Amino acid sequence: MRNVSYINLDDHINAANIPLIPELARRFLELHGLETIDEQDVLSIEADYPQFFESLLNVINSDHFNLTSKVSSIYQAVQLAGFERICLLMICLVIYKTFGQYKIRGLDQQEFWEDSLRRAVSARMIGETIGLDGSRCFTAGLMQDIGFLLLFLLSPNKGALWAEFRKREPEARYSMERNVFNMTHDQASELFCERWGMLDEIARPICNHHSCNTAQLEFFDEQLCKVLHCADWMSAVYTALDKSFVINRCRQILTENFEMEPYRTEELLAAIPDEVDLTALVLGIKVKGHIEFSQILFQANIKLNEDNINFQELTMRLEQALDERDRLAAELNRDLGLAREIQKSLLPPLMDKKFPIVGINISARDLSGDFYDYFSLPDGRIYFNLGDVSGKGVNAALLMAKTSSLFRCLGKRIHDPGELMSQINIELCETSIHGMFVTMIAGLYCPKSGMLRMVNAGNPPALLFSPDGLARELDAQAPPLGVLSEAEFPEFELDLADQSLYMFSDGVTEGYVAENEMLEMSGLFKTIATMEAGLTPLQRIEKIVDRFNDSTVPFRDDVTLLLLEKQ
Amino acid sequence: MKYPVHEHGKFSVISLTGEVDLNCSPQAREQILKCLKKNNHLLIDLSAVEYIDSSGVASLVEGFQTARGQQLQFALLGVSKAALQVLQLARLDKVFPIYASIDDVDL
Structure with missing residues (x-):
């Protein structure tokens, strides 16, 4: 038997409140283990409890008990059927009569005994199928959940939960017991068996039927444990809510434990109602109703x-x-x-060949964070810009639209690139969100004089190429727009003459020309410097973009280029 | 990715690592703003940053702008070569206070 010392009783459960074993049962059980049963001892007990033993004799003499001949005394029955079988039957009746006298609000004892009878007849049927003693299986089946009744008996305030318990399948119910009572019914059964001095061969399987595989049991006890485990599920077919699940589980565990074919399981399940009715009649146990398996x-x-x-x-x-x-x-x-x-x-349209600026923009996503623009002022000077918004996606595109519009709108009245950048910067800083900023090169070019005034705010350097192939980098002199409201945007002025000014976003130098190889500044230099003569400005910036066509790496960033040169 | 944060004097120090790109910068931003919400002066250790893109820089810019609005100190620490190139290119090295190591910070 399991050691019960670890059981932690909650406030409501007190082992001392477990009903005592009735005197007649105690005296009868004391005979167990004696080498020979003395007729006088049996007669003495029988004489003290005539009413009980008369009803016991009726059961023994019923067809259900299947004795070879009728008997007129308990001693005769012991002689014919053996002490243990009679003893087990006596225990069943005593338990029913002892526990049946308690009333617990919310708990329907009739339902409990009906369920117990289902477990008992199921256990007997399985036991007989696999060659175990049917009487022992029946008694163990009837008693296997006595701990469950005990839990309610010792915590009567939980009686209202009975119906909820009954709807559940055995494992779910077991787990609910832990939560509700801080104890499971097999643990409560241990207390009961100890207090009543129950026969070990019955107590062991009762107390271990939820741990057949983990408890250290002899073969026969283990078999009986498995029988009780299966009987528990078979009985639940008639009470649990999810019947299809429980039926399937029955088929599964009976096959696993006893290699029983599913059709045989269904035959046993179908036999339960009639067996219950018959047994209830013989034992005098009241049951509520008859439900067919169909x-x-x-x-x-x-x-x-x-x-x-x-x-x-x-x-x-x-x-x-x-x-x-x-x-x-x-x-x-x-x-x-x-x-x-x-x-x-x-983006501005491509102008005619006389216009000094061309641009190209390829978006890495649906929407671009890069932009460029150019437009002529009434005096013939041309404003241009190239910008790159931090981040990507819709938010970058919206900021791009805002910055581009600010440039075009303010640029028409502020003809001073440094001041223009400063105004756009203040505007962006005032409405800054998520730290987004814009790198931008902006300039004002006079086609007549060839003079260029330009500001680089955080953008990669512009490259100034002379016809002899010499190049100069025009680094950023100011931080990006939208970072620091008081930032200054110094201009630099130069005579463009016959030089070419390449402006680009970082997507160009960080674009991949081969796997694991970015174009970088050196590659851009080389690409521009080695271009064949006679290409138009548009063809030249397209040549740069063509460098990325050899790569299988998709564009990670928008690519934007602007080329300014005198026409 | 959750970036480690530790306290040093009056500063909270957030150590950004690896590639601070569009995937990781939202976490960097969240941690920066979380520290600033607690009114902590902030140092961002960039010594283990291998790559930072504009979204990562935007997280730093937002931290910088928020700290300024709250009169809190915000500085970068031990900026790695890769991160420094990006900051220099955009002239942001002139915007952020940058310290070579924690010993240079006035605690």
């Missing part, structure tokens, strides 16, 4: 149908969700397409 199967099918309907509903909802996702994706694509169109409209 009704249970019908309910299980309803449950299966409900599950199926739920599944269909789930599928339908999933399909609806996918449709909704597709609809939103299409909507988003439409919006993105429109945004892309608007963004493209912010």
